[in-house]
Amino acid sequence: MNSLIFAKAMADETRQKIMSHLCCNWLCVSDVVEKLGGVSQPTVSHHLSVLREAGLVHTRREGKQIFYSLNQDAVATCCGTLMQVFAPEKIGI
Amino acid sequence: MNSLIFAKAMADETRQKIMSHLCCNWLCVSDVVEKLGGVSQPTVSHHLSVLREAGLVHTRREGKQIFYSLNQDAVATCCGTLMQVFAPEKIGI
DNA sequence: CCATCATATTGATGATTATCTATATGATTG
DNA sequence: CAATCATATAGATAATCATCAATATGATGG
Numbered sequence: 001m002n003s004l005i006f007a008k009a010m011a012d013e014t015r016q017k018i019m020s021h022l023c024c025n026w027l028c029v030s031d032v033v034e035k036l037g038g039v040s041q042p043t044v045s046h047h048l049s050v051l052r053e054a055g056l057v058h059t060r061r062e063g064k065q066i067f068y069s070l071n072q073d074a075v076a077t078c079c080g081t082l083m084q085v086f087a088p089e090k091i092g093i
Numbered sequence: 094m095n096s097l098i099f100a101k102a103m104a105d106e107t108r109q110k111i112m113s114h115l116c117c118n119w120l121c122v123s124d125v126v127e128k129l130g131g132v133s134q135p136t137v138s139h140h141l142s143v144l145r146e147a148g149l150v151h152t153r154r155e156g157k158q159i160f161y162s163l164n165q166d167a168v169a170t171c172c173g174t175l176m177q178v179f180a181p182e183k184i185g186i
Numbered sequence: 187c188c189a190t191c192a193t194a195t196t197g198a199t200g201a202t203t204a205t206c207t208a209t210a211t212g213a214t215t216g
Numbered sequence: 217c218a219a220t221c222a223t224a225t226a227g228a229t230a231a232t233c234a235t236c237a238a239t240a241t242g243a244t245g246g
Contacts, residue, residue, distance in 0.1 A: 004106055010175075011104035012204075013097055019179055029223055043205055045224055064213050064222045076183035079172045082103075086112055090169035105234075122193055136235055138194055157192045157243050 003085060006078040009054035014039060015047045019070055022057060028065040096178060099171040102147035107132060108140045112163055115150060121158040 010016060014036070021027060021035045033044050048068055051057045055074050060067045083091055103109060107129070114120060114128045126137050141161055144150045148167050153160045176184055 003103070004109055007100050007103035007109070010096070010100035014204080016097055016100070023179055024182065030221095040206060041223075042207080042225080046204075049224080061213090064220095066223065070179060072180040072183050075180040076176065079176050079180065083169060083172050086116055086163060087165040087168040087172065089117065090165050107234080133236055134193075135195080135237080139234075142194080154243090157190095159193065 003078065003081055005054050006056075006082075009050055009056055012047070014043070015051060018044070018047055019051065019056070022068055022070040023072070024070070026060070026067045026069045028062075028067050030065075032068070096171065096174055098147050099149075099175075102143055102149055105140070107136070108144060111137070111140055112144065112149070115161055115163040116165070117163070119153065119160040119162045121155075121160050123158075125161070 010019075017036060018032055021032060027035070029041065029044055029048065032048070033039065033041050036044065048057065051068075052059060056071050057068045058071050060069075103112075110129060111125055114125060120128070122134065122137055122141065125141070126132065126134050129137065141150065144161075145152060149164050150161045151164050153162075
C-alpha cells in the first residue's frame with residue numbers, strides 16, 4: 001500500500017483513537033461512538049470510511065450492525081514499506 | 094516520539110519527497126528546492142521546519158548554508174511504536 | 187561596516203478536512 | 217408492509233494546512 005495514503009489515514013487523533021479501540025477487537029459503529037464519547041455517529045462513520053478506503057480495517061456485517069476491526073497485517077506492511085523507504089539503513093539491526 | 098506527530102509530519106506528498114531526497118544524503122535547502130522543482134524556497138523551508146520539529150531530520154550549519162539529512166533512527170523508532178500500538182500481534186513474526 | 191548570499195519568517199489565500207445536523211439507506215421484526 | 221434500529225451520506229461550516237510573494241535574519245567576504 002501507498003505510504004502517503006497510510007500516513008494521511010493515521011494523521012488524525014480521532015482516527016488513531018478509533019484504531020486503538022479496534023486493535024484486537026471487533027466493535028460495531030455504535031460501540032466506537034460510545035468508547036470515544038463526545039464524537040457524533042456520522043463523524044465516526046466518516047473516519048471508519050477513511051480507514052476502510054486505506055485498507056486499514058476489516059468489516060463484517062451481522063444483522064443490522066456492521067463490525068470493524070483493525071487490519072494489523074496492513075499496518076505491519078505499511079510500517080515495513082516506511083522502513084524500506086525512509087530508514088533503509090536501520091533494517092535488520 | 095508521538096505517533097500522531099509522526100503521522101502528521103509524513104502526511105504530505107511534498108514532505109515525503111523531501112524525506113526521500115534526504116535519505117542517506119546531506120542536502121542544503123537550495124539543493125532540495127532544486128531537486129523538487131516547482132516548489133518555492135519558503136515552502137521548502139516550511140516543510141523542513143515541520144520535519145525538524147518532529148525530530149525527523151538532522152541539521153548542520155556550514156557557512157551560509159544549512160544542511161539537512163533524514164534521521165533514520167527516528168523513523169525506525171516511530172515505525173516500531175506504530176507496530177507496538179497498531180500491530181502488536183504482528184511483531185516478531 | 188556594507189553588500190551579498192542562504193535560509194527563515196510573515197501575512198495572505200486557496201484547498202483540504204473534521205465536524206455537525208438532517209436525512210437517506212438497509213436490515214430486522216411484528 | 218410499517219416501524220424501528222444501525223449505519224451511511226449529503227450539505228454546511230469552521231479549522232487546519234500548503235503555498236506563495238515579500239521581507240527579515242544571519243553569516244561571509246571585501
